[in-house]
Amino acid sequence: MRSLLEKYPQSTEHLLDMLHDLQAAEPRNYLTRDALRAAADYLGLPLSDVVSTATFYSMYSLKPRGRHIIRICESPPCQIVGAESLIDLLGSHLGIAVGETSEDGLFTLETSSCLGVCGVAPAMMIGEELYGNLTPARVVDVIENVRRQDATG
C-alpha cells in the first residue's frame, strides 16, 4: 500500500489518484479501511477527510464489490432505446438489484449517468471494457463470456 502511495508527492491534490490506485489494487474493488487510513497517514490528514472525499465520488466504493463492476448507462439517449429493460434484465439474470453484488462475488451491478458513448446506445462498461449497441441477447452473451473468461483465466 505504501509503495502505491509513494508514487505521489505528499499533497492532497493527489488524493483522487491515490484512491483510484488503492481501489484497483484490492481484488474486491473497494477501498478498505486500511487503505483509507494509509492514505490519511501518508497525507497527514484526519481519516474523516479522506472518507469524506472517497464517499463523494461514484467510482469509489467502501463496500466490497464483485470482481467485475458492471456500469450500465441510464442517460436519456440510452433510455429511449431500451436501457431500462436491460437494467431489469441484468438484475434478474444475476439475481441482484442495482448496487448489489452477485452471490458468487463475480459481478456488481451499477448504473452510470452517462458513459459518453451515446453513438452506440444502449451501452455499458464492465471494468474498463465498453459494450455498445446492446440487445437483451447481447447483454446475456457478454455476461456469460466474462463469466467463462473469469473461470478459465
Add this chain to the structure above:
Amino acid sequence: MRLARGHVLIGVNEEALLAGARDVEAALRDALEDSGLREEIEVIDTGDLGVTGRGVVLSVYPDGVLYAGVVVDDVAEIVYEHLLKGRPVERLRLPATPTTPTGLTGKQPRIVLENCGMIDPESLEEAVAVGAYEAIAHIIETGTTPVEIIEEVKRSGLRGRGGAGFPTGRKWSFTAPGEQKYVVCNADEGEPGTFKDRLILEGDPHRLIEGMMLTGYAVGASKGYIYIRGEYHLSIKRMQTAIDAAREAGLLGEEIFGSDFSFDVEIKKGAGAYICGEETSLIESIEGKRGYPRVKPPYPGAVGLWSKPTVVNNVETLANVPPILKNGADWFRGYGTESCPGTKVYTILGHIAHPGLIEVEMGTTLRTIIDTFGGGVKDGRAFKGALIGGAAGAFVCADCLDKPMDFDGLQELSAVLGSGAILVLGEDASIVEILDGILGFFKHESCGQCAPCRAGTLALKTIMGRIRAGEGQPGDLDRMIEIAAAMQATSLCPLGQSLILPIQSALQHFRSEFEARLSASVRTA
C-alpha cells in the same frame, strides 16, 4: 523517409475499439504483408472519422474512400480488390454526400475538428505537420503581448462552449493579477448525450495543449490542469502521450522557444461526479476534496485553484483558440452569427437515421442538422421534438425547427444550447418517461451541499415517479414547476438552478401527455 503510395486511416476511438478495431488493424497489416503492399500502403491510427454507430471505419487515401462496419473478414477483399487492383469495395462504402453520416462530407466547416480523423493523435510529428504549436511559436517569436492576445480573442467573439456561452476573452481579462495563476481545462464531460470533448481529446490532443498554452500566455499562468472524467480511459491515455511528447520536444516546460514563458500541463482524473463539471466543484476536486461548488462571487478568475487566480475553459473552447490566433479574429467571424461567431460541435442522437458528431456553423437550424447531417428521423417516423443541451437542457417541438441555433437564438425560445447534445425524439417517444429519467439523474447527481437542490431533486423525482406510475395527484404538475422555480431562485449552483428548464419546457410543449397520465390515476381512484 519512405513515402507511401497510399494511406489507410483507422478511426480508433472507444466505440471502434469495442467493434474490434485492433483485430481489423492486425488483419490489415497481415494482408498488406502477404500481398507485398507493406512498403506502399501505410496504416495509420487516427481519431474519430466522424461516423458513429457504424463499427470500425477506415478511410483510404488518396482515393478518399470511406468504409464502415469493417470486420476482419472484409479485410482481404479491401486489400486485394481496392488497394491492389484499385476497385473500391462498394458494399462497405459510405457515399460521401451530405445525407450520409456526418463529418465526412467536406461540406462541414471544420475548425475544432479539422484534424480529428486526419492525423495520428499519438504522433507529435503529424500534429506539427498540420500546424500544431504554430500559433504559440509565432506569438513568442514576434513578442505579441498578452493584452494583444486577449484583445484578439475578444474581437473574435468566441464564447465558452461548455454551456453558458460567456465571452472567452472577457473571462480572461477578468483574471486577477498574481504571481501564481492556473489554467484549467474542463474535460469532465458528463452531460448526458454529450461526447464531443471526448472526440477532441482522442483525436487532436496537441491542439488542446496549445490552446492551454495560449491561454496561459494570455493570462500569465505557468501551470495547466486538464480534468478528465474517470470513465474516459482512452482520452486520458492519449492526452498523457501527447503531454509526454510535448515535454520531450521542449514545447512544454521551462523557457519555451527560448523565451521567458514557461508552461506545463498535468492531467487530473475524475472519479464519477457530474457536479464536477461545474467550475468551482472541479477546482475543489482537483484539490482532492469533495466536489462541492463554491459560492460565487468570488469567481475563479479572482480566487480559484488553491485560492489563486484561475481560468477555467471547456475543451471545445480551448480547441478554438489556436486557429483564432493563427488566422485572426476576422477569419473566425466569417463563420457563424454576429453574436456567436464560429462553429459548434453537436452530438445528434436518439431517433435519428445517422447518430453522430457534427461541426456546423453557429446559427444552423435544427432542421438542417437533423435532415442534412443526421439523415432525418429514424425509420421515417414523424418528428415530435428534441431535447437540446442534455439533461439540464430543454425540450423543443416542431416550431423550433427553423430557428437559427446559437446561444442567443435558443434563449428566445427559452431553450439553451448547453453542451450541444441534441436528442431527437420521434412520434413514439414518451416525454413522461424521459423527464422521469432526467429527474432521476438529478436526484442522483445533486451533490447534497445546499438544501434547495438536495430536497428539491428528491421531491421532483418522487412526484414524477408517481405521475409516471399512473398515481399522480391533482396539482402535481403545478407543484413541480413551483419546486423547480424555488430551486432556480435559491440553489447554490447551476445544477439546482437549471432543472426548471426541462420541466417547464416539457410541460409547455407536451402537457397533454402528462395530463393523460394524471387523468388515468384520477379514473382509477
